Amino acid sequence: MAYSQSTESSLIIQKYSQKFCMIYKPQVNNVIKDSDLSSKMILQINKDRCCAEIETLASISSCEGPAVTRILYSTEDQRSRQWLKGLMNEIGLTISEDGLGNLTGRWTGSDENLSPVATGSHTDAIPFSGKYDGVIGVLGAIEAIRSLQEAGFKPRRSIDVIQFTAEEPTLFGIGCLGSRAMSGSMTVSEMSALRSDQEDDIDKLRKAAGYHLPLSDVLLDSSYYHGFIELHIEQGPRLERDKLDIGIVTAIAAPATLKFELKGDGGHAGAVLMPGRKDALVAATYIIQEIEKAANNSESPDSVATVGIMDIHPGAINSIPSHVEFYADIRDINLDSRNQMVQYIKDSASQICKDRNIQLKVSTVNADDPCLSDPAILDTIEAACVEASVSYKRLVSRAYHDTLFMSRICPTAMIFIPSESGYSHRPEEYSSPEEIEKGILILAKTLAIMSHDI
Numbered sequence: 001m002a003y004s005q006s007t008e009s010s011l012i013i014q015k016y017s018q019k020f021c022m023i024y025k026p027q028v029n030n031v032i033k034d035s036d037l038s039s040k041m042i043l044q045i046n047k048d049r050c051c052a053e054i055e056t057l058a059s060i061s062s063c064e065g066p067a068v069t070r071i072l073y074s075t076e077d078q079r080s081r082q083w084l085k086g087l088m089n090e091i092g093l094t095i096s097e098d099g100l101g102n103l104t105g106r107w108t109g110s111d112e113n114l115s116p117v118a119t120g121s122h123t124d125a126i127p128f129s130g131k132y133d134g135v136i137g138v139l140g141a142i143e144a145i146r147s148l149q150e151a152g153f154k155p156r157r158s159i160d161v162i163q164f165t166a167e168e169p170t171l172f173g174i175g176c177l178g179s180r181a182m183s184g185s186m187t188v189s190e191m192s193a194l195r196s197d198q199e200d201d202i203d204k205l206r207k208a209a210g211y212h213l214p215l216s217d218v219l220l221d222s223s224y225y226h227g228f229i230e231l232h233i234e235q236g237p238r239l240e241r242d243k244l245d246i247g248i249v250t251a252i253a254a255p256a257t258l259k260f261e262l263k264g265d266g267g268h269a270g271a272v273l274m275p276g277r278k279d280a281l282v283a284a285t286y287i288i289q290e291i292e293k294a295a296n297n298s299e300s301p302d303s304v305a306t307v308g309i310m311d312i313h314p315g316a317i318n319s320i321p322s323h324v325e326f327y328a329d330i331r332d333i334n335l336d337s338r339n340q341m342v343q344y345i346k347d348s349a350s351q352i353c354k355d356r357n358i359q360l361k362v363s364t365v366n367a368d369d370p371c372l373s374d375p376a377i378l379d380t381i382e383a384a385c386v387e388a389s390v391s392y393k394r395l396v397s398r399a400y401h402d403t404l405f406m407s408r409i410c411p412t413a414m415i416f417i418p419s420e421s422g423y424s425h426r427p428e429e430y431s432s433p434e435e436i437e438k439g440i441l442i443l444a445k446t447l448a449i450m451s452h453d454i
């Protein structure tokens with residue numbers, strides 16, 4: 001499908017704010033036209049090309065399709081990065097990688113003195129996940145750049161496509177590792193303290209994957225980027241329900257992750273009688289019920305709490321669990337509600353363990369603040385939707401994204417496309433080629449404006 005900028009409107013720039021002094025507006029008076037933004041630019045998003053690439057990437061997985069698994073620094077993660085570098089090379093992007101493996105492809109702009117605009121997302125995938133989470137933001141960015149190049153567009157600010165390292169909390173149990181580090185939301189010593197399930201430290205694992213640069217160089221200066229925008233699937237049902245093409249994300253919910261370590265007493269499942277048992281797993285099940293209760297009883301409709309992973313030691317049918325370790329993922333758009341849940345859960349857990357003579361250690365893996373999108377970028381995305389005649393609404397993101405951390409160092413916003421039945425983090429994840437095409441179109445238009453924003 002070809003999308004033409006209507007000749008009377010074209011890409012028009014209007015000075016309207018200090019921070020972002022250009023906005024994409026179809027019909028305004030007293031506009032400044034920019035010679036690099038062709039009024040006849042035709043953006044041709046090749047959805048078949050992009051969808052074929054989505055399938056190729058999905059085939060680089062450590063589980064059988066249609067599910068996808070790509071864990072940080074695994075062979076599949078490494079192969080997918082190599083393949084992505086090939087795509088970046090094909091379209092002339094200048095590639096760089098930092099000590100964590102954050103991968104950036106730069107389309108160099110005409111004025112290298114200006115800070116670049118960035119876009120991107122992640123391609124790592126939790127076990128038995130889908131094809132689209134994160135991938136749309138990376139391969140969609142590649143397609144957006146290709147379509148702009150094919151339309152003859154020339155950026156003034158450079159445009160960076162970033163594939164962030166480990167948005168998913170797999171190997172080290174912490175989400176958004178790459179963007180967290182880039183934005184200075186995690187110090188080098190906090191990074192160095194990270195350990196995998198196998199107790200391997202991050203230096204050993206990243207170096208084995210080929211990333212030798214110092215972790216201190218991952219941090220970006222807070223003036224490094226002019227702005228960041230991420231295309232992503234909604235991972236919820238609102239756009240599909242309302243029959244809308246695009247979600248313009250105004251805020252991202254605040255996640256907290258707690259790690260629970262319970263130590264009881266093991267023994268023979270037949271020989272140790274019930275009175276006086278210190279079964280760590282039974283205590284954990286009571287804590288998990290309180291975790292569910294915390295979210296159910298919260299006054300906020302956005303409160304959610306989940307336990308999705310647990311280790312039981314020694315892990316035999318006929319042995320009383322002596323040690324249990326599990327994580328709780330607790331979220332809300334509203335920070336106070338999130339924090340109240342966290343407190344309730346900690347208090348309940350310590351009471352349960354006290355009553356059952358179980359030793360308890362609770363650590364906060366992360367407790368992040370929510371973020372708000374930049375009003376000027378939101379308006380720019382909205383104007384792009386109006387100009388392209390795609391339907392849209394503003395909404396909040398209940399999932400977290402690398403944008404949450406990029407917002408600590410530059411103005412940000414996100415573009416959502418519909419997810420069939422709201423499915424995500426499961427193999428049934430699906431967005432249609434037409435939905436993907438519209439998302440890429442809006443991303444391309446927004447990048448075009450931001451890259452000429454001075």
Ligand code: GLV
Pocket residue numbers: 167168175398399400401
């Ligand atoms: C991201 O994958 C999240 O868990 O929100």
Ligand code: MN
Pocket residue numbers: 133168425
């Ligand atoms: Mn995800």
Ligand code: MN
Pocket residue numbers: 122133134167232401
């Ligand atoms: Mn994601």
